[in-house]
Amino acid sequence: MKMKTRKNLKVLLFLLPILLFAVVFVYYPFIRNIVNSFSLVNAKGEIRGFAGLENYRYTYGRKDFPQALKHTLLIAAINVPATLIITISLALLANKRRRLSPLYETLFTMPMSVSMSAACMIFKSMFSPSVGIINYVFGLKIGWFESKETALAACLILTIWMGIGFDFLLMLSALRGIPSHIIEATRVDGISPLRRIFRVQIPLISPTIFYVFCTNFVLAMMTSAPMIIIMGVSAESSATNTLMSMMYQSGFSSSDYGLAAVLSITAFVLTLGFTILSFVFERKRVHYQ
Amino acid sequence: MASVVLKNVSKIYPPAEWAKIRKKDQASDLNASPQLSEKGFAAVTDFSLEIRDKEFIVLVGPSGCGKSTTLRMIAGLEEISGGELYIDDRLVNEIEPKDRDVAMVFQNYALYPHMTVYNNIAFALKKRIRSKAEIDRKVREAAEILGITEYLDRKPKSLSGGQRQRVAIGRAIVRNPKVMLMDEPLSNLDAKLRNQMREELLTLRNRIDTTFVYVTHDQTEAMTLGDRIVIMKDGFIQQVGTPQEVFENPANTFVAGFIGTPQMNFFDASLERDGQRYTVRMGNFHADVGEEAARKLAFNNVTGGDIILGVRPESITETEDEVSFSARVGVLELMGSSVHIHLEHNGKKAIMVTQVLGENGKLKMDYKPGSIMRFRFAREAMYLFDRQTGKNLEV
Numbered sequence: 001m002k003m004k005t006r007k008n009l010k011v012l013l014f015l016l017p018i019l020l021f022a023v024v025f026v027y028y029p030f031i032r033n034i035v036n037s038f039s040l041v042n043a044k045g046e047i048r049g050f051a052g053l054e055n056y057r058y059t060y061g062r063k064d065f066p067q068a069l070k071h072t073l074l075i076a077a078i079n080v081p082a083t084l085i086i087t088i089s090l091a092l093l094a095n096k097r098r099r100l101s102p103l104y105e106t107l108f109t110m111p112m113s114v115s116m117s118a119a120c121m122i123f124k125s126m127f128s129p130s131v132g133i134i135n136y137v138f139g140l141k142i143g144w145f146e147s148k149e150t151a152l153a154a155c156l157i158l159t160i161w162m163g164i165g166f167d168f169l170l171m172l173s174a175l176r177g178i179p180s181h182i183i184e185a186t187r188v189d190g191i192s193p194l195r196r197i198f199r200v201q202i203p204l205i206s207p208t209i210f211y212v213f214c215t216n217f218v219l220a221m222m223t224s225a226p227m228i229i230i231m232g233v234s235a236e237s238s239a240t241n242t243l244m245s246m247m248y249q250s251g252f253s254s255s256d257y258g259l260a261a262v263l264s265i266t267a268f269v270l271t272l273g274f275t276i277l278s279f280v281f282e283r284k285r286v287h288y289q
Numbered sequence: 290m291a292s293v294v295l296k297n298v299s300k301i302y303p304p305a306e307w308a309k310i311r312k313k314d315q316a317s318d319l320n321a322s323p324q325l326s327e328k329g330f331a332a333v334t335d336f337s338l339e340i341r342d343k344e345f346i347v348l349v350g351p352s353g354c355g356k357s358t359t360l361r362m363i364a365g366l367e368e369i370s371g372g373e374l375y376i377d378d379r380l381v382n383e384i385e386p387k388d389r390d391v392a393m394v395f396q397n398y399a400l401y402p403h404m405t406v407y408n409n410i411a412f413a414l415k416k417r418i419r420s421k422a423e424i425d426r427k428v429r430e431a432a433e434i435l436g437i438t439e440y441l442d443r444k445p446k447s448l449s450g451g452q453r454q455r456v457a458i459g460r461a462i463v464r465n466p467k468v469m470l471m472d473e474p475l476s477n478l479d480a481k482l483r484n485q486m487r488e489e490l491l492t493l494r495n496r497i498d499t500t501f502v503y504v505t506h507d508q509t510e511a512m513t514l515g516d517r518i519v520i521m522k523d524g525f526i527q528q529v530g531t532p533q534e535v536f537e538n539p540a541n542t543f544v545a546g547f548i549g550t551p552q553m554n555f556f557d558a559s560l561e562r563d564g565q566r567y568t569v570r571m572g573n574f575h576a577d578v579g580e581e582a583a584r585k586l587a588f589n590n591v592t593g594g595d596i597i598l599g600v601r602p603e604s605i606t607e608t609e610d611e612v613s614f615s616a617r618v619g620v621l622e623l624m625g626s627s628v629h630i631h632l633e634h635n636g637k638k639a640i641m642v643t644q645v646l647g648e649n650g651k652l653k654m655d656y657k658p659g660s661i662m663r664f665r666f667a668r669e670a671m672y673l674f675d676r677q678t679g680k681n682l683e684v
């Protein structure tokens with residue numbers, strides 16, 4: 001018994017650094033956030049009393065809230081499937097090792113090495129109505145980030161592009177991890193390429209697909225960088241507001257901590273709920289070796 | 290149901306591809322390999338063979354001799370570097386695997402791990418056959434033949450090696466292919482299961498009437514399954530023949546040593562020609578080769594000289610005679626009704642097999658390890674090989 005306690009103590013000791021870290025930077029802020037959402041918080045961040053559901057009523061009653069929620073869900077609904085389709089397609093294209101493989105593997109992976117703010121600047125100039133290459137190539141005259149109709153689409157394209165590199169790598173290594181004799185068996189058995197992709201390759205990389213799906217969903221729900229960096233507080237920013245960019249503005253710019261807390265908790269609950277749902281789906285459709 | 294004809298088929302793996310597989314440090318000693326040139330690594334060279342309709346051909350040889358490569362070229366999984374391949378009189382060098390109408394059983398089964406046994410077997414059928422009932426009938430029939438009906442709803446993961454192999458075979462036979470290709474299908478099974486599956490393959494072979502090309506490195510499998518055996522080494526065919534032919538008339542020392550267990554003994558001996566008569570000499574032992582052998586030797590213009598004398602372990606007998614050679618008895622291995630006796634003659638090791646089960650059901654063994662005894666061989670049991678080339682002098 002004594003041995004066991006000592007052993008447990010030792011385990012605890014080793015875990016202490018990461019536990020401390022988690023408590024300070026994860027659990028404390030998380031709980032503080034929940035507390036904040038039910039409290040009256042002043043601009044310095046101090047709790048001034050119990051507010052009940054007042055913060056929630058205020059937040060959900062704001063005019064810009066339904067917009068932000070809509071944008072967030074829309075981004076998630078487009079980003080996740082688009083990322084999956086793009087990365088799986090690219091990985092299938094790059095799957096076979098060719099002479100130039102290293103070259104385009106690097107090209108596809110490049111977005112990974114660009115920082116978010118740099119990417120925002122690059123896209124801002126690419127989408128620029130006057131000097132932008134996008135308009136030039138497609139012969140358009142759109143002020144992408146400058147017009148309410150296209151700003152969200154431009155932000156979406158940017159977020160998808162940012163995520164592709166890493167997810168492509170994951171998909172590619174998963175595809176290449178499929179034993180070659182299984183693919184050879186489909187060749188000898190005369191399985192058509194489409195059937196091979198949908199009935200053999202995709203099911204066999206389903207754990208990776210599921211991983212990419214979940215991480216992308218969470219990231220998409222948290223999308224805010226392009227909105228903050230590119231759109232800022234311009235007149236068009238309401239066209240791209242997401243829960244997170246709205247939280248950023250309320251928390252950091254307006255120091256409305258109650259509002260910020262409610263927004264982040266809303267995003268959290270939505271994300272958690274959907275992730276739990278997808279784990280139910282995982283049971284049925286994801287195949288682990 | 291088809292003939293397969295290979296005409297001077299060869300496979301050269303280009304140097305770049307080859308270098309990737311080999312580590313750098315291995316490259317130096319492999320530079321000495323005769324299979325290696327600037328063009329690459331010649332895994333199969335000048336492979337010519339006519340496989341008849343419904344024949345069971347076994348490719349056998351040591352590891353790395355090019356068996357799998359040959360099989361994969363027939364399947365279309367490996368490009369043919371030279372020569373021609375015909376299936377049913379159609380040149381198929383450039384034909385995709387799916388259009389060759391062949392089925393293949395892989396060594397590691399290559400089952401689709403996410404599908405049930407049923408779907409594994411039915412998968413390839415779904416494109417060819419529209420009717421679900423028809424597919425169902427075929428799958429169940431194959432499962433019945435292979436005794437896997439009760440596992441149809443399971444995933445491969447939950448099956449034993451033998452059951453998985455059956456599924457792999459089932460997947461191949463439902464397609465009713467023109468040619469059935471099998472690459473060491475039994476090598477992942479334990480010895481007992483392997484014997485059992487070998488027997489089942491024999492029965493299966495009678496039920497499904499098709500052409501088989503079977504790869505193995507196990508000579509017992511080759512001998513028991515094959516109508517004809519192709520023995521390969523370093524990418525070259527050494528001999529093609531029925532099991533009996535290659536056992537009785539091995540083309541060279543390699544085939545002689547490869548077919549038969551324990552393997553044939555080889556001694557340094559000399560051959561003397563006197564007109565139409567030939568005599569083998571080895572120490573005090575000498576023997577006339579007999580009339581028939583002499584005729585063949587004379588036909589081949591053999592003049593005599595240093596030879597390799599091959600004798601199967603079963604053909605060595607103990608003797609009191611002066612005309613004999615002496616050897617030291619080493620380890621005895623009792624195998625049951627017979628015993629393997631390790632001998633040493635002139636620093637060369639040999640092995641002799643003799644029956645020790647008496648009529649009374651008792652074993653009688655009067656061989657003492659360490660003692661020196663005399664031995665001889667029957668003249669019919671002697672194989673004569675050229676000392677330089679290793680070729681059988683009688684064929």
Ligand SMILES: Nc1ncnc2c1ncn2[C@@H]1O[C@H](COP(=O)(O)OP(=O)(O)OP(=O)(O)O)[C@@H](O)[C@H]1O
Pocket residue numbers: 302306307310330332350351352353354355356357358359506
């Ligand atoms: N893709 C490849 N590239 C280069 N060399 C290869 C390749 N595949 C096989 N080889 C070489 O070709 C030779 C023949 O290989 P193969 O697989 O046909 O041998 P095998 O007779 O089937 O041997 P085993 O009994 O070990 O399966 C080997 O020396 C191997 O190293």
Ligand SMILES: [Mg+2]
Pocket residue numbers: 356357358472
């Ligand atoms: Mg092989």
